[in-house]
Amino acid sequence: MSATTTRIEIVAAMIRDAEGRVLLVRKRGAAVFQQPGGKRDPGDADDLHTLARELEEELGCRMRREGARLLGSFSAPAANEPGCEVVAVVYEVAADGPFEARAEIEALCWVDPAQPGDLPIARLSREQLLPLLVS
Numbered sequence: 757m758s759a760t761t762t763r764i765e766i767v768a769a770m771i772r773d774a775e776g777r778v779l780l781v782r783k784r785g786a787a788v789f790q791q792p793g794g795k796r797d798p799g800d801a802d803d804l805h806t807l808a809r810e811l812e813e814e815l816g817c818r819m820r821r822e823g824a825r826l827l828g829s830f831s832a833p834a835a836n837e838p839g840c841e842v843v844a845v846v847y848e849v850a851a852d853g854p855f856e857a858r859a860e861i862e863a864l865c866w867v868d869p870a871q872p873g874d875l876p877i878a879r880l881s882r883e884q885l886l887p888l889l890v891s
């Protein structure tokens with residue numbers, strides 16, 4: 757990425773089910789699945805607040821702050837904004853469902869990180885985040 761590349765800073769979630777599958781979402785009009793999450797709002801107290809707000813908006817679920825685990829900061833070409841780089845602070849978190857596609861989310865799915873198959877997945881998730889969960 758060049759110094760002039762626009763950076764989109766987000767907070768993103770890795771949420772797993774009892775089988776170890778990871779929750780991915782696809783926004784309306786987007787071609788690929790990605791982690792739930794989004795940009796920080798000025799009113800957010802901290803990154804976990806951003807994440808809890810985004811998860812409630814997108815999925816209607818309730819994030820648990822306790823047990824949240826920072827996985828790190830990762831970047832890749834942004835999925836939905838050509839020429840931009842997404843920089844994501846990523847937490848593994850637990851959340852209480854049910855999980856349903858809300859607001860701008862058109863679809864959600866649970867994916868085996870070891871075998872994502874042919875599902876179209878954003879580069880950040882496919883190349884960096886899902887591999888973190890494969891032992």
Ligand SMILES: Nc1nc2c([nH]c(=O)n2[C@H]2C[C@H](O)[C@@H](COP(=O)(O)OP(=O)(O)OP(=O)(O)O)O2)c(=O)[nH]1
Pocket residue numbers: 764766768790791792793794795796832833834835836837842878879880881
């Ligand atoms: N949320 C999220 N965005 C991602 C991921 N990977 C990736 O390339 N992106 C890209 C998609 C968009 O081009 C960009 C911005 O994310 P976003 O559209 O979810 O942020 P947001 O909900 O706050 O957006 P907005 O409604 O304020 O426009 O980051 C990911 O795993 N999660």
